[in-house]
Every structure is written in C-alpha cells, then in structure tokens.
Amino acid sequence: MIDTHAHIHFPQFDEDREQIIRECEEKLDAVVTVGCDLEDSKKAIKVAESSKNVYASVGIHPHEAKNYSEKDYDRLVELIKSSSRVVAVGEAGLDFYRNLSPKNKQYEIFEMQVEIAKQLNLPIIIHTRNAAKEMAAFIKTKMAGCKGIVHCFSGEKELLEAALDEGLFISYSGIVTYPKNSQLRETLRYVPSSRLLVETDCPYLSPQPVRGKRNKPTYVAYTAMEIAKFLKINFTDIDRITTINAKRVFHLPLTAEEKKERLVYQVGNKLYINLTNKCPCNCKFCFRGTENFILGYNLNLTREPIAEEYMYRIKNPSIYDEVVFCGYGEPFERYETLKTVAKWLKKMGTKKVRVDTCGLGNLITGKDTTKELKGLIDTFSISINAGNKEEYLKTVRPKFGEKSWNAVIDFIKEAKKEGYEVIITAVEHPQFNKDDFIKLANELDVKYRIRPFKRFKKWEE
Structure with a gap:
C-alpha cells in the first residue's frame, strides 16, 4: 500500500522519524x-x-x-530537478477557508506550478478548501494535459466531475472514515477504480479508529479498510488497486507481476476471465482505449490466448463463488474459446458461471448461442444500457446498426425461455432514461441492475 500524501518531514515527527520510516519500509510500498x-x-x-x-x-x-x-519559477524547477526522489509538484491549489494569501496570489502561484508540472511531466498534488467551484473551473480551463491528484477529496460533486473529466486521480484521507461523512463515502461509487488513491495527510486527519492521536503513514490502512467495506470488496482489492494507481501516477516502477496482462483476475471470491479486447459496441462511457488498468489489473491483451492457457491459470475453479466471463472486451467475440473454457469449468465443478455480455452474441456468431450454451452457462448479465431503441443507438453505438436493438431484445427473451438467469444492466449515464429501463425490465420479466456512472472522460467526447 502507498500513502500518497504525508508530511513526515514536519516537526511532529522529529522525535521518532527514524522509527516511523522503518515502520513504513516494513509495512508500506511507498x-x-x-x-x-x-x-x-x-x-x-x-x-x-x-x-x-x-x-x-x-x-x-x-x-x-x-x-x-x-520570478520563483526557475527556483522551483531547480529544486525539483535536484533529486531523483522528487515524484510530484505540490501541494498547490486554492484555500479560501483561511485565506492566508490573497486569492489573486493563490491563482498566480497555482497556475505557475501547473505549468511546471506540465513541463517536467510530473503530476501535481492539488489542495482545495472552500474553493470547489473555483477549482472545478480552473481544472476545466487550465489543466488540460496535466496529470494530477485531488488530495484529501471532501465530496464536492462539481469538483469530482471536473477532475475525472481531465483524468485526475481522487485521493481519500482519514476523513472518509468519520461516521458523519456518509455523503463523502457515497462519492466512492462514482470514482473509477483506476483513479482511486488513499492517503493520510499525517500528522493530521487521523482515521476514526485512531482519531485524536497523531496520524502516521501506516494508518492509511484504516482508510483503505473503510473504503473496502463501503464498496463491498476485500481489503486486498483496495490495497492492490490503490498501490497500482499510485505507482502509475507517480511514475514508480511496476513489478513484473503488476505489469502482466491478465487473462484471469480475482476480485473478492469471484474469478473473472478476460478473453479479448474486441467489442462490437462503442459505448460513450466505456473505458476501453482510455484505461488499461481496471481494479488494479492490466486488462489490455496484446494477443488472444488459447483456451488451455485459461485452464492452466484457473487451475481449480470450484473454490470461487462464481466464475465470470468479463474483461476488456465482449466474450462472444471469442465464442469457441468461451464454449471450450465453459465446458471445462462445469467439468471441474464450478459453482456458478456467468457471462457479462452486450447481448449481440447471435449477430457476432451467426448462431443461436442460447441453445448451444445450455448447461454451460448459468447466468447472462446483459449490458443494454438503455430502455428504448433511440437511446440505445445513441449511447451504445453498436457496429451492427439499427438491427442491434431487436437482436438484444431477442437474445434476452431466448435466454429467459431457455431457463438461464437473466439480468439486464445499465450505466446511469447523463442521458439515461431510468423509467424506460425499469419499464423494459418489467416487460421482459427479468431482473435489472443500474450501475453508477464512472467518468473516464468528458461525456461530450
């Protein structure tokens, strides 16, 4: 795990700094x-x-x-270049709570540091207090092409959207553990896994279990535990996700294991199978082409492995609660491999097999796949992402054009008729018609799930 924002050089650590550093070396990655x-x-x-x-x-x-x-531009650049241990610019930003510097000076020095970060290809660590609206406007107009971290995010929706639109990372501190901060915890649902970070801001902002004590870097684990609990995933998942993200943003070296393209990957006690990069849809909210690391795994395949490679890596699928065909692309794009692996999974005693799909499997393969997969697949989770044809075509943008809508609806009906568990899902994107989607689920007599919209880029793009 990496504490992305600490102040262990502050006087509060003068008496035991060496001990704190040893503890960090033993228990943290950085x-x-x-x-x-x-x-x-x-x-x-x-x-x-x-x-x-x-x-x-x-x-x-x-x-x-x-x-x-x-005039201090060159001094700042010189100091940054003076050591290979410098991995970021900041903290810099806007603080209109204490107003210890005039607002115009805050803007001037902040903008200067953004320019330095761009020049040196370093991320900038952004401090914002009582200035969310102003910071959102600044990010939209001044930070194109600049990597950065919104440090100690406190929950403002406008700031979150502007930051994610520009590809910034969102860092949560110990305040996310405070009982009264339920609204802040809610924002976790909207942050892509590839943009999530944790920090302490020590010696300040100790998390709830140690509140009132001096904060220290290893207490970042309390923040990670609270986030894992809220998102209903394992602590080890948050550890992996935030560590990979911190290494990416600070240009720290990834291990060979961290770099590796993932054919299979585990989240909680579910195993996911990543078959391909290909997909017949170009959903406006999709991360493909924008992010390779999802949930702390590199899902961007540079080749299409054979079925036996998946079996070798899975080894004993019966230990998982569920095995899911879900990765960077559409599983039906590699239909024969899907079938071969699914047969092996059932033979090996897998409890439950699910396919997460766009529902265009029959158009992709030219076959009646719901009949062929009988007994191999238990559940289809179908990402339809709309409640009507017009919205579907505008948002999902399938390569098969207008016939895609009827193909998805027919697939859902056939899957239900053949006895599969069927769930239709949608991302609650800016143009999503929730009422139409729920109405469609009821008409089809299937379960439904609406997922939070996680911004990877500007919706307009």
Whole structure:
C-alpha cells in the first residue's frame, strides 16, 4: 500500500522519524512526503533521500503563495530537478477557508506550478478548501494535459466531475472514515477504480479508529479498510488497486507481476476471465482505449490466448463463488474459446458461471448461442444500457446498426425461455432514461441492475 500524501518531514515527527520510516519500509510500498514551500520542500527531499521507499513532492501551498511570485519559477524547477526522489509538484491549489494569501496570489502561484508540472511531466498534488467551484473551473480551463491528484477529496460533486473529466486521480484521507461523512463515502461509487488513491495527510486527519492521536503513514490502512467495506470488496482489492494507481501516477516502477496482462483476475471470491479486447459496441462511457488498468489489473491483451492457457491459470475453479466471463472486451467475440473454457469449468465443478455480455452474441456468431450454451452457462448479465431503441443507438453505438436493438431484445427473451438467469444492466449515464429501463425490465420479466456512472472522460467526447 502507498500513502500518497504525508508530511513526515514536519516537526511532529522529529522525535521518532527514524522509527516511523522503518515502520513504513516494513509495512508500506511507498510514502510521498509533501512540501508546502521551498524551504519545507528541501526538508521533504532530505527525508526522502534517507529511505528506499520515501519520495518527495516539491511545491508551494496556497497559504504560502503570498511569499512567492512567478520570478520563483526557475527556483522551483531547480529544486525539483535536484533529486531523483522528487515524484510530484505540490501541494498547490486554492484555500479560501483561511485565506492566508490573497486569492489573486493563490491563482498566480497555482497556475505557475501547473505549468511546471506540465513541463517536467510530473503530476501535481492539488489542495482545495472552500474553493470547489473555483477549482472545478480552473481544472476545466487550465489543466488540460496535466496529470494530477485531488488530495484529501471532501465530496464536492462539481469538483469530482471536473477532475475525472481531465483524468485526475481522487485521493481519500482519514476523513472518509468519520461516521458523519456518509455523503463523502457515497462519492466512492462514482470514482473509477483506476483513479482511486488513499492517503493520510499525517500528522493530521487521523482515521476514526485512531482519531485524536497523531496520524502516521501506516494508518492509511484504516482508510483503505473503510473504503473496502463501503464498496463491498476485500481489503486486498483496495490495497492492490490503490498501490497500482499510485505507482502509475507517480511514475514508480511496476513489478513484473503488476505489469502482466491478465487473462484471469480475482476480485473478492469471484474469478473473472478476460478473453479479448474486441467489442462490437462503442459505448460513450466505456473505458476501453482510455484505461488499461481496471481494479488494479492490466486488462489490455496484446494477443488472444488459447483456451488451455485459461485452464492452466484457473487451475481449480470450484473454490470461487462464481466464475465470470468479463474483461476488456465482449466474450462472444471469442465464442469457441468461451464454449471450450465453459465446458471445462462445469467439468471441474464450478459453482456458478456467468457471462457479462452486450447481448449481440447471435449477430457476432451467426448462431443461436442460447441453445448451444445450455448447461454451460448459468447466468447472462446483459449490458443494454438503455430502455428504448433511440437511446440505445445513441449511447451504445453498436457496429451492427439499427438491427442491434431487436437482436438484444431477442437474445434476452431466448435466454429467459431457455431457463438461464437473466439480468439486464445499465450505466446511469447523463442521458439515461431510468423509467424506460425499469419499464423494459418489467416487460421482459427479468431482473435489472443500474450501475453508477464512472467518468473516464468528458461525456461530450
């Protein structure tokens, strides 16, 4: 696990810093200690250079903006370049709660640091307090092409949408564990797994189980546990997801295991089978082509493996609650491989086999697949993502054109008729007609599930 925002170079750690660093080296993959002005950033670099897994960020906090100007551009760049342990710019941003620097100075110094981050191809760590609307506007107009992290996100919808539209990462601190912060926890549903980070902001903001004590990097585990509990996945899943994301954003080296293309991958006690990158649909909200790492796994296949490779990796499928054909693309694009693996799964005593599909399997294969898969598949989860044909064609954009809608509806009816469990699903995208979707599910007499809309890019794009 990686604490993406700490201040272990602060005076609060003067008495036991070496012990804290040893603890970090034993229990964490990395810690980023974050500077608040140039002198403070020098201290951060010094601490980072004393440890194999502590890194530094160099920047000027909005509280300190009044002490700097654009003339300090070169000084800041020089300090960043002075050490290979510097992995980010910041923390920088806008703080209209304390207003310790004039607003115009805050904007000036923040924009300067964004330009430096772009120039040096580093992420910027963004501080925002009582300035969500202004920060959202700034991100929309000034941060195109800049990687970054919204540090200690506090739940503002406008800021979240602007940040995700520009590809920024969202970092949750110990405040997400506080009982009264239910609205903040709700925002977790809308953050793509590939953009999620955790932090402590130590020595401040101790999570609920240790509230009132000085915070420290290893307490980031409490935040991760709360997020896992809320999202109903395992702690190990959040550990993997946030560690991979932190390495990606800070350009830290991934291990060979982390880089590996995943043919199969586990989330909770379910196993997922990733057959292909290909899909006949081009959904407006889809992550394909935008993100390769989903749920902490690299799902972008550069080849199409044979069935035996999946069997070799799965080994004993009976230990999982469910095995699901679901990956980067549409499973029916590799129909024969799907069938071969499904037969083997049943032979090996798999409890339940599900296919997550767009429902165009019969158009893809030219076959009546619901009859052929009888006894091999238990459940079809069909991503229809609309309640009517017009919305479907605009949002899903299938390559088969207008005949796709009837093909999906026919597939659902046939699957239900053949005795499969059938669930239709939809992402609650900006143009989603929820009433039509529920009405359609009732007419088809099937279960339905509506998934939160997770932004990967601007909807208009």
